[in-house]
Amino acid sequence: GIQVEQSPPDLILQEGANSTLRCNFSDSVNNLQWFHQNPWGQLINLFYIPSGTKQNGRLSATTVATERYSLLYISSSQTTDSGVYFCAVKAGGADGLTFGKGTHLIIQP
Amino acid sequence: DARVTQTPRHKVxxxxxxxxxxxxxxxxxxxVxxxxxxxxxxxxxxxxFRNRAPLDDSGMPKDRFSAEMPDATLATxxxxxxxxxxxxxxFCASGLVYEQFFGPGTRLTVL
Incomplete structure (x- = not known):
């Protein structure tokens, strides 16, 4: 099946810093989503972005489907941005999402 | 505010x-x-499931797990x-075309 690799696995930043999270995938995809899992365990939809660029406030994402990667940008980090960020993809005829192992982000005040 | 709901939230x-x-x-x-x-x-x-019909359960241990959708508003x-x-x-998630939305999850502990 498709492989999804996220980097870095862990990231510790000071409040106000910017960060870039990367997701590489091993095959063509027709769905790519970024999620934030907050400290209470809830999976929050950030972006549905199989290709192109989207922005939502301090967050933006870019997927280059032809090169099989996606980037999530977080600017002016806040402590509430802490948690695990997952990239998940859907490939081929399957409907379920395949998740990466996530990037664990800690924003220190 | 439409969202996926799950019960119970915790089970021991x-x-x-x-x-x-x-x-x-x-x-x-x-x-779903x-x-x-x-x-x-x-x-x-x-x-x-799609339209309540099971499409794929290959990720589930068949001998002990079962999933059903008795109606459009309930999956078990x-x-x-x-x-x-x-x-x-x-976690339960639902979607219409591509994007999936997740419920809060059920944390299960089996002693």
Whole structure:
């Protein structure tokens, strides 16, 4: 099946810093989503972005489907941005999402 | 504010007991998924339905797990008998075309 690799696995930043999270995938995809899992365990939809660029406030994402990667940008980090960020993809005829192992982000005040 | 709901949010049970988890998908969504999250395996797909018909349950241990969708507003995941290795967070998600939306999860602990 498709492989999804996220980097870095862990990231510790000071409040106000910017960060870039990367997701590489091993095959063509027709769905790519970024999620934030907050400290209470809830999976929050950030972006549905199989290709192109989207922005939502301090967050933006870019997927280059032809090169099989996606980037999530977080600017002016806040402590509430802490948690695990997952990239998940859907490939081929399957409907379920395949998740990466996530990037664990800690924003220190 | 449309969202996926799951009950119970937490469940502690003893090995051998039956466990039933419930999910109410977002109204109008025709595809419902069950995922499991563990420290070792991460998030993995167990089963999913479209228009209430089961399409894929290959991720589920068939001997003890069963998933059903008795109507469009209710999906269930049952474990019988439960084992300690089933301890995990079980998420339900629903979608219409591509994007999936997740419920808050059921945290299951089997002693």
């Amino acid at each position: 049970t003893e090995m051998g007991q039956e466990v039933t988890m419930r999910c109410q998908p977002i109204l109008g969504h025709n595809t 998924f069950w995922y499991r999250q563990t420290m070792m395996q991460g998030l993995e797909l167990l089963a999913y 995941l049952k474990i019988q008998p439960s084992e300690p290795r089933d301890s995990a967070v079980y």
